[in-house]
Amino acid sequence: MDFKGLTIVVGHYGTGKTEVAINYAKFIRESGKDVEIIDLDIVNPYFRSREVRKELFDKWGIRVAGVEEKYMNADVPAISRNIYGALYSKDKYAVFDVGGDDVGATPLGQYRHIIKDQDAEVLFVVNVNRPLTKEVELVIEYLKSIEEAAKIKVTHLVNNTHLSYETTVEDILKGQKVVEEVSKITGIPIKMVTVKRELFNKVPDLGYPIFPIDLYMKTPWDKM
Amino acid sequence: MAKVLMKGNEALAEAAIQAGCRHYFGYPITPQNEVTAYMAKRMPEVGGVFLQAESEVSAINMVYGAGGAGARVMTSTSSPGLSLMQEGISYLAGAQVPCVIVNIMRGGPGLGDIQGAQGDYFQSTKGGGHGDYKLIVLAPSTIQEMADLVQEAFDIADEYRNPVVILGDGMLGQMMEPVDFENVKKTKRNLPEKTWATTGRGNREHRNVINSLYIDPPVLEKHNYVLFEKYKRAEQNEVRYEMVNCDDAEVILVAYGTMARVAKNVMNIARREGHKVGLIRPISLWPFPKEPFKKTVDQVKGYLVVEMSMGQMVEDVQLATECKKPVHFYGRPAGMIPEPSVMLEKIKQIAGGAR
Numbered sequence: 001m002d003f004k005g006l007t008i009v010v011g012h013y014g015t016g017k018t019e020v021a022i023n024y025a026k027f028i029r030e031s032g033k034d035v036e037i038i039d040l041d042i043v044n045p046y047f048r049s050r051e052v053r054k055e056l057f058d059k060w061g062i063r064v065a066g067v068e069e070k071y072m073n074a075d076v077p078a079i080s081r082n083i084y085g086a087l088y089s090k091d092k093y094a095v096f097d098v099g100g101d102d103v104g105a106t107p108l109g110q111y112r113h114i115i116k117d118q119d120a121e122v123l124f125v126v127n128v129n130r131p132l133t134k135e136v137e138l139v140i141e142y143l144k145s146i147e148e149a150a151k152i153k154v155t156h157l158v159n160n161t162h163l164s165y166e167t168t169v170e171d172i173l174k175g176q177k178v179v180e181e182v183s184k185i186t187g188i189p190i191k192m193v194t195v196k197r198e199l200f201n202k203v204p205d206l207g208y209p210i211f212p213i214d215l216y217m218k219t220p221w222d223k224m
Numbered sequence: 225m226a227k228v229l230m231k232g233n234e235a236l237a238e239a240a241i242q243a244g245c246r247h248y249f250g251y252p253i254t255p256q257n258e259v260t261a262y263m264a265k266r267m268p269e270v271g272g273v274f275l276q277a278e279s280e281v282s283a284i285n286m287v288y289g290a291g292g293a294g295a296r297v298m299t300s301t302s303s304p305g306l307s308l309m310q311e312g313i314s315y316l317a318g319a320q321v322p323c324v325i326v327n328i329m330r331g332g333p334g335l336g337d338i339q340g341a342q343g344d345y346f347q348s349t350k351g352g353g354h355g356d357y358k359l360i361v362l363a364p365s366t367i368q369e370m371a372d373l374v375q376e377a378f379d380i381a382d383e384y385r386n387p388v389v390i391l392g393d394g395m396l397g398q399m400m401e402p403v404d405f406e407n408v409k410k411t412k413r414n415l416p417e418k419t420w421a422t423t424g425r426g427n428r429e430h431r432n433v434i435n436s437l438y439i440d441p442p443v444l445e446k447h448n449y450v451l452f453e454k455y456k457r458a459e460q461n462e463v464r465y466e467m468v469n470c471d472d473a474e475v476i477l478v479a480y481g482t483m484a485r486v487a488k489n490v491m492n493i494a495r496r497e498g499h500k501v502g503l504i505r506p507i508s509l510w511p512f513p514k515e516p517f518k519k520t521v522d523q524v525k526g527y528l529v530v531e532m533s534m535g536q537m538v539e540d541v542q543l544a545t546e547c548k549k550p551v552h553f554y555g556r557p558a559g560m561i562p563e564p565s566v567m568l569e570k571i572k573q574i575a576g577g578a579r
Contacts, residue, residue, distance in 0.1 A: 014229070014230075014231055014234075014400055044398070045254045045255045045257075045338050045394070045398065046255065046339075046340075046394065046395070046398040046399075047398060047399070073337060073338060073339065075254045075338050127229065129227070129228055129229040129402075130228065130229055130230075131228045131230065131238070132265075134228070162229070163227060163229055163402045164229060164400060164401055164402055165402075166227065166402045219395065219399050219485070220395070220482070220485075220486055220561040221485045221486045221488070221489045224486070224489045224490075224493070224564050
């Protein structure tokens with residue numbers, strides 16, 4: 001699977017953008033590139049990529065740029081100036097982990113002049129088990145509202161349909177049907193189907209790359 | 225509808241709508257903002273009212289108004305916001321107005337932080353407002369249970385004409401889990417007609433008035449007794465709890481909400497290591513479940529209460545056990561999660577006879 005210098009991960013709130021962004025950055029890193037995650041999530045108070053900053057750096061050498069650590073839990077929608085560094089860097093790869101919905105995608109708009117000159121991929125993550133994106137029309141509605149808020153065009157769709165620890169292959173297939181229909185209507189190609197690692201070998205050939213996901217956003221009892 | 229994936233906060237809001245709530249008043253505060261945001265989106269779709277008040281003080285008084293008119297009404301907030309609502313809550317209890325109040329707790333006191341914590345137990349169960357009153361307080365520990373208990377909370381509120389609090393914490397509000405709205409558990413209740421509601425006089429003999437002012441002391445005293453008759457009924461009928469592995473337990477962990485999920489895992493680890501450990505999870509924090517302690521107090525060496533606070537529920541456990549056995553405590557405030565390794569160490573000490 002190919003990747004670009006800049007990957008921007010957007011989608012409806014709670015679809016799993018952060019997990020996709022982290023795993024995608026790891027995938028880029030494994031191919032020997034220097035990669036940074038840009039945590040642009042100003043919507044969520046918990047479960048953000050900045051919280052696993054240390055783990056990602058120690059294990060994979062992946063940096064997370066975002067709000068300075070001392071302001072990490074401040075309840076303010078602040079964005080780090082370090083983001084410009086990642087955007088202008090010629091030899092570094094960057095994965096943008098953007099907040100959910102149009103509201104979360106709004107901060108992206110300010111970088112559109114820089115992004116448009118770059119070799120960028122915009123991934124729209126879909127989970128049809130989220131009630132507000134359970135159907136084709138609803139997914140397209142969210143896609144359009146995010147494109148408008150972020151002033152950016154989605155280049156690829158990602159089927160990340162899951163049901164947390166209860167995910168089955170049926171969930172993934174159900175999501176695939178919706179995502180394929182969205183692709184047909186919008187003309188936006190499907191990049192990949194993301195599945196948690198335990199299900200990786202159980203998913204049938206869907207005609208698209210199957211991308212295994214390891215989970216990083218965990219509850220305190222999951223960490224035990 | 226099959227299972228869907230939702231944040232705790234979203235599930236609370238959707239469950240309220242499905243329970244017939246068509247009036248929501250609130251003011252944003254982290255970590256419960258998704259309730260407000262979800263209501264803003266969904267209420268217009270179902271023909272309901274969403275209103276962002278200018279403060280929590282207004283929000284709770286709007287609840288008073290809508291509840292007084294007989295509507296199913298809800299507000300939601302987090303710790304500092306609930307403090308602001310206390311006057312209104314006392315008035316709601318005094319005027320016997322049914323409503324559901326959600327508190328997704330964060331670290332305190334004061335502005336504190338935005339991490340999930342359990343420091344508002346006293347405030348909710350012992351009365352943060354003035355006067356002799358009680359709130360029925362329900363503490364879910366999964367997203368499914370959040371949905372189940374919201375339905376139940378509206379019914380309890382209507383049956384007893386009393387505010388009901390759903391007490392969760394930021395972790396429960398923010399985390400995502402599968403939830404099934406088709407199978408929301410519900411107790412069958414014969415809910416009384418709201419003949420007291422201020423819906424217009426019509427052909428009624430008298431005016432309905434929603435009020436908590438009883439200027440004549442003997443009249444107020446009588447009103448207080450009426451309220452306490454109700455609370456007595458709630459103590460008999462609304463106690464909820466879960467007991468796990470308590471039959472042979474020598475040490476019993478006591479925890480609610482998020483903390484109970486950590487405790488359950490610690491219990492399983494301790495069991496695998498050969499320790500006889502059980503768990504009591506109060507679901508109704510008021511009325512507090514005394515039965516599981518009466519049932520186990522003779523057999524255990526001691527209890528270990530774990531809370532994401534400096535120790536609040538621990539006092540109710542001491543009362544419920546009548547101090548017949550040692551009640552130990554371990555907790556951390558500020559949204560820090562009590563360490564499973566420390567819990568395990570304490571379990572071993574209690575099993576070894578520590579007092």
